[in-house]
Structure formats: C-alpha cells, structure tokens
Amino acid sequence: MSTTEFTGRVRKEIDEALFSWIDEQRPGLLAITDDLAPMMTALDALLAGGKRLRPAFCYWGWRAAGGPDGPAIMSAAASLELLQASALIHDDVMDASDTRRGQPAVHRRFEMMHRAEGWPGVAESFGAGAAILLGDLCLAWSGLQYENSGLDDATLQRGRGVYDLMRTEVMCGQYLDLLEQARGRNTVESALRVVEYKSAKYTIQRPLHLGAAMAGADQAFIDVLGAYGLPLGIAFQLRDDVLGVFGDPAETGKPAGDDLREGKRTVLVALALEHATPAQTAVIDDRLGDRELDAEGVTALRTIITDTGALTECEKMIEQYADAARATLAAAPISGEPREALTELTVAATARRG
C-alpha cells in the first residue's frame, strides 16, 4: 500500500486510534483474570498486520462528503478494522487456514498454546473454540468503538443503519461463499454474487457509504460513491483471487497457491471451468481443494488457469471494473485531498501485489 502524504498519514492515525482504543480495553479485561491475556496477545498479533482499507475508505467517504478531520472520525473508522478482525478470525476457522498476515491463524495460535501446556483433550477443538470467542469479542468491540468514538450522537445515528447493513451483508456473503464451496461447481455469475456481498460491498462500498452517511451526505452523493465503490470492490476481490493463486507468499502473507489448497471456488476458477477441456476439468475436480497439494500440483492448476485464458480474462475484468470506478470518480463532485486519496486507493486496491 501507498505511503504518500494523504493515505500514509491516515493509515498512521487509524492505527493510533485502533491501538489506543485496544489499550483502553486491556486493563478491564485483565482485571477479570490474567487467564485472558492470551486473547489480547492473539488480537495484538493479528492487528499488527493489515492494510486498514475499510477504515481508509470510511474516512475518505466522510471527508469527501465534507466531514471535518479529527480523532473522533479516525476512531469510528478504525472500528471497521475490529469488524474485519472478527471476519478474518472466523473465516480462518471455517477454512481451516494455517496462516494469516504471515503469522499463525488465531485458532492455530491457541492450538499451539494447548499443546505447549500439555493439556488433555483435543488441541484443535480448543483452538477453534478460542478463535470463535475472540472473533465474537472483536465483533462486539467494533460496535463499542464506534459508539465510543467521540462523534456526537446525531452523527453516529446517521451511520448506524449502514453499519448494521454492512454487518448483515458480510455475514450473508460469507454464508453464500460457504455454500458455493460446498456445492463444488460454480459459475461466473454465482461467484460474482459472492464477490459482491462478501467483499465488494463490505470492503469498499459500505465503508464509503458509512463515512458519507455520518457526514450527512444526501442520497445523490451516496449513490455516486456507491457507483464508484462497488466496481472498485469487485476489482479488489478479483485481484485478491488472482493473488490467492499466483501471489508471492512474501507479499501476500499466505503460502503459495493457498486458495487452491483451500478449494476456493472463485471467479477465476469459474472462468477456467468455462473454457476447460474435459481433461483439464478432471484435473481441477481432482486437485482443487486437496489439502496436501504440493508445488507440482499448484503448478498444474496454475497452468490450467493460464492456458484456458481464465487469468487473462480475469485481468481484463479487473481492468474493466477498475475503469468503471475511475470513470465514476472522475465525474464525481469530489475535489482536493479526498479526490487525490481515493485516486490513490483505487490504484492500491487493484494493482497491489499482497
């Protein structure tokens, strides 16, 4: 991600708002008992990483709609990172992922603690249970940080509806994703529906809406932000899907080909299946989702995704959605810092490498 004047400063101030809020919660939690310390350690480790994309889009939606700068909006925006932490922790349990942001996933961290302590019982169950609870805590805390951000109640009230919608949408999107994986075969259309709810709305469109709604934007302005944010969010997720298959582990923080091993039924995979020969289809059916997939298997699937033209087509879709976002932004009644920052975030969300 960028570190230019506008987005670099915002990233830093969002981090400050996030970490100082967490530090305020810490004593209360540890006052119950020191036994809760591993929960905080796991949360600290998770929050050390991350691009703060959702808070950034929320902040710039607010500024684009004329909201004034200050620590309160930073704290309200930062609360979205706790919502994201909740989603990631639960997502990793559901996908049985080993790593997140280059570190052990939260449930794996608690599994290791269970083993290190030599406790009886099943370490995996303890890990999953602790991660479910830490995710729940992050979900509750996201709402708490928002409410305690210091924004006045009229401002918070204007945002509450969007915040609620955002939570419902991302959970439904995650369920649709789970369904998509469960059913095995998918289509470009069904995969795009998951992208829309699980990712595009949640990551970009709704954070922009939240910021603008809090700032008191009218419906026309909200609609313009939506018309910019939705295609950008789709492009963002399609880039994520490409990185999940072809990304460099040093930049993504995930093992090479991790999405293939987890059997993710992405738009990229749906495109490959559309154009695959029967032999290629058989390889996809056989290897995609194979937990033991080795480097050779990853290469075989990557080759099919490239040879079928799926990668080229997906890159073309990313470009088209990003173009649509750029065109909407160009015509939008947004100027000054917010325009420059959103222009920069548009590049960062679609051309990123990790």
Added chain:
Amino acid sequence: MSTTEFTGRVRKEIDEALFSWIDEQRPGLLAITDDLAPMMTALDALLAGGKRLRPAFCYWGWRAAGGPDGPAIMSAAASLELLQASALIHDDVMDASDTRRGQPAVHRRFEMMHRAEGWPGVAESFGAGAAILLGDLCLAWSGLQYENSGLDDATLQRGRGVYDLMRTEVMCGQYLDLLEQARGRNTVESALRVVEYKSAKYTIQRPLHLGAAMAGADQAFIDVLGAYGLPLGIAFQLRDDVLGVFGDPAETGKPAGDDLREGKRTVLVALALEHATPAQTAVIDDRLGDRELDAEGVTALRTIITDTGALTECEKMIEQYADAARATLAAAPISGEPREALTELTVAATARRG
C-alpha cells in the same frame, strides 16, 4: 417456567416483539437470494424454544426502576434473546453438541442439509461454518434490535454501556470455561469464577442492570439489583449443572447425562473431586468427557457425584445463594408487579426442572 399473570404476559409479549422483529428482517435477507432461507429456518427453529429469562429480567429491571410499560421496552429486552441465540449456536459448535432445546443443534442441522444435498466435501465443516456465521448474524442483530427498539436515544444511551459490558463478560466467561475444560482438573473456586462471568452476570445480573440503567435508576438501586441478581444467577447456573447430570431429557431438551459426555468441569464435578476416593477419582478421570459414554457410564458417574456428597453440597449451595437473593429482594425498594414477578422468577430460576 411459570404462566402466572405477570411473567406469563411478559413471556408472550417478548415473543411477539422478537418474532415480529425477525419477520421484519426476513424479506431483506431473502431479497439477496433464496439461498439464505436455511439460515432463517435454523434461526426460527432455535427461537421456537427457550425460556426468555434474560429478556424477562431486563424487562423487570426496567419496571422495578419505574420504567413505563410498552412495546419499545419489550423489543429492547427481546434483543437479549438474539444475543443468547448467538451464544448458544457458538457454544454448541465449541462443545460439538448434538441437540439444543430438544432439536438438532444449528451446526448439525446444516450438516444434515449438506448430506441431504449430496454435496462434495466435509459436511461437518459446512455445518460448523454455517453455524459460526448464523451466530455472528444473531450477535449483530441483537445490537440492531436494541437500537431499533423504538426507545428514545437518551434511554438507549443509558443502557449501551451495560449492554457492551455484558457482551464482553459473556465472551470472556466462555473462554474461561473453555480453559477450565482444557486444563482438565478444576477447583470449586475456579469453577465458580466461570459461573460468575459466563452465567450469573450474563443471565440475570446484567439484564436487570440493563433494564434499570435504561430506566434511569441511580447507582444505589443498580447495586441492590446486582446484590440480588448475582447470587440468583449463581444459583441458576448450579441448578443448570445439576440438571445437566441428573435432569430428565424430556424436560431439559438434552440427552441424559449430556454434560458428563461433554466433560463439563462444573462446580458439581469439582465438589465430587474434592471428596472422591482415589478409585472414584480414577473413574471420573477415565469416563468424564467420554463421547461414547453409555447409560451404565452415566449411572457410574452419577453415583460418584451422589456418594461423595457433591450433589447434596451443591443443592445446599443453590439454597444458600437463592436465600441471599431472596433476602436482598425482600429488603429492596421494589413493590407491586415487579416485586411479584421477581419473586416468581427467583423460584423459576432455581427450582426449575428443565
């Protein structure tokens, strides 16, 4: 539970507030796609059962503090049932429970759906994933129903701090419970700490506080309610622990001896271990938490819990905590309907059979 004039009417009105709110959410969810219908079906089935204890204590806390009757407080109170639904759904995933309220647990329901559809992949993973997400949705919705209950914002603002504390406490209590089970051996003291956070505060004390705080009660009144609610909550959970071992499946909605099979390290078990002979300890260590525990095994463990005097001691503790609650209530500045209803709920929470 009772169906007398006060608590019976409240139960009915809480149900109306809960179900009508759910019905308002339904079209928006299904408008995304019909694929979300199983989420609503699973939620409907779960909410068909339950004693609505938390909403009832919240409502009577409000009334005891002089809050006026009406549909808005019923809806705010009913939102606690969604928080409880979230806790139960996630708890059942963590404990790998088969049933809840006499029906398949939510994760088992989705497992069965996976099998019935003949989908590839692991039915258990799909079930757990769907249940984690439905639990997340219920957690988000509990806050949403509270915010949209129709109470004015000053009232909601007075309650928000208690609501937040309640969520944090129950999640921390659940984690401490998980830790207690993981460590294997426990003491009466450590088991009581779990009871306090996971159950006593969450089920009775905080709901009372929430209602009273919303109604604008002063700290002295909040403290009186706390001094009544905490021991009652402990008595409630100890009763639950006894029912988990000795309860009638027809009344509890759980298989006989289910807590023994799940290996729950309750106060009851800690009491048994305190007085057990080495031979009895060996049986507990060997059989408690045995997923395959049959009727004979259940009887063996029940016998030890009875023979060590743990059951008698636990019943005595229930009586002592219930006495403390009754004495506080008797001296409290509460009269009329709220006094009668709380008196009745005190009996219901501690003398219940299911």
